[in-house]
Amino acid sequence: MNQCWKIAVIGSGPAGFYAAGELFRQQSWEIKVDMFERLPTPFGLVRGGVAPDHQKIKSVQKIYSRIAENENFRFFGNVEFGRDIFQADLLEHYDAVIYSVGSPADRELGIPGEDLSGSHSATEFVAWYNGHPDFCDYKFDLSAKNAFVIGIGNVALDVARILAKTPEELAETDIADYALDALRASQLEDIWLVGRRGPVQAAFSPAELREFMELAEADVVVEQNVLELDAESQQILETDASNDTKKNIEILKQISLRDVSAKKRRVHFLFLSSPVEISGNDKVEKISLVRNQLLKREDGSLAAQPTEKINEAAAELVFRSIGYHGQPLPDLPFDQKSGTIPNECGQVKDPENGNKLRNREYVAGWIKRGPSGVIGTNKQDAVETVHRMLETFLNEKMEAGKNCANPDIVALLENRKLEYVSFADWKLIDVHETEAGQKQGRPRVKLTSIAEMLSVIRQKK
Ligand SMILES: Cc1cc2nc3c(=O)[nH]c(=O)nc-3n(C[C@H](O)[C@H](O)[C@H](O)COP(=O)(O)OP(=O)(O)OC[C@H]3O[C@@H](n4cnc5c(N)ncnc54)[C@H](O)[C@@H]3O)c2cc1C
Structure with a gap:
């Protein structure tokens, strides 16, 4: 395989991870996925929404962690789209972007x-x-x-x-x-x-x-x-x-x-x-x-x-x-009434430009369909988006790159002096939290400030 698509996923909730999982299931191309998340911790509402007394439901995180083990996956936590990184950066470094930022x-x-x-x-x-x-x-x-x-x-x-x-x-x-x-x-x-x-x-x-x-x-x-x-x-x-x-x-x-x-x-x-x-x-x-x-x-x-x-x-x-209700993202259309980014089967469309479809921008999860459905609903939803994206690549005769090296986004993040968190870094937080939990007979004791999280990573690295 010598053709490669490079995809950026914004948001690490269920929709983002199901999209990454579906991308890695494709046999015809090698696909690289870089996921950007505004918090140092992944998993969106599975960590921050699902009730703390519903731990069984939270075990879906194991599935997402397995997806993150794929050698073509990179996680950039503590990097926010619209604050640290922008549409133009992503379109310069990636073939396409999937926005799966939820409805905060x-x-x-x-x-x-x-x-x-x-x-x-x-x-x-x-x-x-x-x-x-x-x-x-x-x-x-x-x-x-x-x-x-x-x-x-x-x-x-x-x-x-x-x-x-x-x-x-x-x-x-x-x-x-x-x-x-x-x-x-x-x-x-x-x-x-x-x-x-x-x-x-x-x-x-x-x-x-x-x-x-x-x-x-x-x-x-x-x-x-x-x-x-x-x-x-x-x-x-x-x-x-x-x-x-x-x-x-x-x-x-x-x-x-x-x-x-x-x-x-x-x-x-x-x-x-x-x-x-x-x-x-x-x-x-x-x-x-x-x-x-x-x-x-x-x-x-x-x-x-x-x-x-x-x-x-x-x-x-x-x-x-x-x-819940979605929030607009810079450089993307937004439908205030539904709180979603206008799209056709996950492909972003521009209502102010005759509903023209954007070939390189997609959405998945709550920001695509609105805040309804259980965690599993986001799987079909993300699969639909990924298939729509790959069909568009074919229909529009877009060419996959011959260069399968990782997109050079790290240099950009470092130039901007961003302290990004890799998936290995997140695991240091995870171990810290679960070890603290074990001592108290609890699943984990959560770190709740970003400064604390970054300090634990620095100490343990
Ligand atoms: C209170 C509550 C309890 C729930 N309980 C259950 C339950 O028990 N069982 C069940 O099946 N479902 C439950 N759900 C539903 C389930 O959580 C959602 O279906 C699912 O999380 C939606 O996935 P998502 O990926 O679209 O959004 P989210 O899970 O919200 O993930 C979005 C991610 O994007 C990140 N993000 C946002 N903006 C940016 C940005 N600008 N740049 C970078 N990253 C960004 C966020 O930090 C977040 O990590 C619950 C929902 C809520 C609100």
């Missing part, structure tokens, strides 16, 4: 009081408890008695569960040490999960719901009338509801029939409600929720329609968890 921002509620102290996004809280360096200095007032989590998808359930768990339950995980300390002092008594539609429309998965029945010091509360479904929802449940929805309703029934014991905390599932205002003098004191009814849309789905009925409740902490 959050969607806002758009209601009064959302900016009060004590009102946060789930994005911030999740990144904080997972030790993401950008969020380790955040403060959450856990002297609060009542917390409201707005939204009722799996991320909202993660947030409520972490708030509800005891320090002992959390101490077995790799939750950031400062978060464990803060949660140890938590005074929370009631945590409310608020969904705008009914239980049949809820987006959480049965496994996540079931976990609430096993909490050591928190009861789960589902009012029985929640399960008195409206006629349309009942019909959906009996005809075309997914197995997951049927299981969810079954579990909610079991929960509603259980006696509420006298545990320290309660997690309440509140359906058919939307926040209309968060209020307080200089911090959150109260939340106003409107009661919704379900209204059939033209396509047959059920939408939440506000009624006149508004309930007010004491609240000192509010977390909005209504979805």
